[in-house]
Amino acid sequence: MLKNISIVVEMEESGKVELYITYQVYCASWKPCYDIRASSAEEEEDSQNGSSVQLCYYGLVEQNTGDDWKDCDIVLSTCSASLGGSPPPLSTLSASLHSSRPTRRHHASSAARRKAPLSIPSEEDMGFGSFDYNDIVDAAAYHRWHNGQHCRSSEENSVSTQALENTVSTCFSIPRAVTILSNAVEHKLLIVKSDLSCAFSHETVPSRSTSAYLSALITNTSQLPLLPGAVAVYVNNCFVTKTHLRLVSPGEEFRCNMGVDPSVKVEYKTPTRSYEQVGFMSKSTLMTHEQLISVRSAKVRQSVKITVKEQIPKSHDDKIKVSIVSPEIKSSSSSKNSASPPDARLNKDHNLEWCVVLAPGQHRLLPVRYTIEHPASESLSYKLN
Structure with missing residues (x-):
């Protein structure tokens, strides 16, 4: 559907006029x-x-x-x-003492309070008129x-x-x-x-x-x-x-x-686990987990920076003791004083993390070894969080 606009220009003298028209459309x-x-x-x-x-x-x-x-x-x-509007109002938060004695409540008033809205939205809150x-x-x-x-x-x-x-x-x-x-x-x-x-x-x-x-x-x-x-x-x-x-x-x-990247080869060896009984008065089971990870760069001219991640169990019970034997984990304080950053660390998710730089054609083995000690009368269960 065509629409027309009419513009009337009044001038005291004859001359050339240029008009720039701006209008808004939808779709x-x-x-x-x-x-x-x-x-x-x-x-x-x-x-x-x-x-x-x-x-x-x-x-x-x-x-x-x-x-x-x-x-x-x-x-x-x-x-x-849609970004228009005003910020929501922030009322005063008052603190008062609450009596522990039970009080009777009227069902009708409680229902009315449940049905009443927290606030009545204004046009500005909904983005209109602003x-x-x-x-x-x-x-x-x-x-x-x-x-x-x-x-x-x-x-x-x-x-x-x-x-x-x-x-x-x-x-x-x-x-x-x-x-x-x-x-x-x-x-x-x-x-x-x-x-x-x-x-x-x-x-x-x-x-x-x-x-x-x-x-x-x-x-x-x-x-x-x-x-x-x-x-x-x-x-x-x-x-x-x-x-x-x-x-x-x-x-x-x-x-x-x-x-x-197919030019970086990663191999995950089959892990091995061994069990033994330790302790004199109270018997405990000591499980030793050993794992070997192989990383190799097939690139000819460039180095590769690669981060390797491996799960380490995290204990949430004092009866379960987890110890990392290999690799050596440096604390954050010692790494700050060291001239070079630590090769391996525990990240925020309690996963083992290496930051390895591979030269062209270099092959490197990353050994993982940790032990878990727990009461012999109880068994371990694992859960992903």
Whole structure:
């Protein structure tokens, strides 16, 4: 359905007039998505240069407004009306003495109190009547007019962004004119390509899986906030996995999992357990658990940093004593005074954790040995928390 507007302009003298019209429509939206691309060649760079991944920042735009947008300058805004409203009121918390003597309660009044709402929501609490669209609409229109010519002449992988004044949002200007038809079909528009610095590492939990999983700790070295959205991860131009990105501000770090690295081999040997009776007055059973974990790097030129995790039982009973014989676990105080960090430690989940650096082609064995002593008249049971 077409609608017309009439504008009457009164002028004292004849001249040329340019009118910029801003209006609001429904059934138009966008959401961010990303491609993160890494390659083994980047991992092989010199440590002084550092490693990096390429992040492609996209906006998925769709509209079903009834009008086709042909050769338009698109500005994507992070402003959301759902963030409007006021904070909930905070009443005074009073403390008083409560008598321990039982008192009679009337069922009718108790039922009425149960049915009564805690508070009556206002329009501001529900997000109505507190957001003014004119600010963001006028700012976006001015931003489009002011930067329109610059966006057309910029390169395809460049971006023009600006945190608009008087708003709590960021605007992304698409650096070329695009056509988006009114058919509710998503259009993938490139906002920017950025090379972000990162540090690659591996992790394995051999008791659950003998695969070594590659991940990258990425720093958002760009000037743009990374909004929550879907991420497609590629390694050496091959699709690996899909994940989801949380809100990442400029300068903030986030971790991206990149799947299994077949060039790091992990072997979990079959564990052995032995039992013996100890004690004179009160008999106890001493169980000795021995385990061997093998890690090997098949890479030719680059070192591998890998974290290996193994479960260690945690005692919640004074009658059960768990002692780690191997590897040597250093306390946090001794590790601070030491020139080198400890090779193995107990993490917050009471799991044994090694941080191992493997040279190209290096093979290393990680022995695990611990004992559990408990009364001979009782048996042990294990439970995962």
